[in-house]
Amino acid sequence: MDRTKMFQHCYALKGRLQAGPNFRQRGSTVASTFTAQLEFSFREAVKLLVVDDDADTRQMLSVYFSGQEYSVATASSGKEALDAMKRNGHFDLVLLDLVTS
Known part of the structure; x- marks a missing residue:
């Protein structure tokens, strides 16, 4: 993926996070509860x-x-990512390169 496309994907991701989840289903308690938790957590800084x-x-x-x-x-590797999770607790979002050297 070239740098231009990567920036476009970043902007798209940022827009979806700011807009909040749009997957609410009528009558779905689980979806509503999960959505409320996400909206509450996005009021503070998102840990990425x-x-x-x-x-x-x-x-x-x-x-x-x-x-x-x-x-x-x-983090530059899976090991560093796990170490960061141990140090910092949970993250709200992880952007992960699945193909690393």
């Missing part, structure tokens, strides 16, 4: 973990999300 072995990608995503009510942590 970016996991990617490419340093440029990590930096770009970190810079993009850091100034917009996101608390961003980064």
Whole structure:
């Protein structure tokens, strides 16, 4: 994926997070409860973990999300991601590169 497409995906993701979940179903207690919990958690800074072995990608995503009510942590490997989760507790969102070297 080239850098332009990556930025477009980041903007699209940011828009979906700010808009909140749009998957409510009438009469669904589980969906309504989950939606309410998500909306409540998004009032505070969203804790985001970016996991990617490419340093440029990590930096770009970190810079993009850091100034917009996101608390961003980064990791360059699965091991670093697990260590970050142990140190920081839970994350609201993890952006994960599935193909790492």
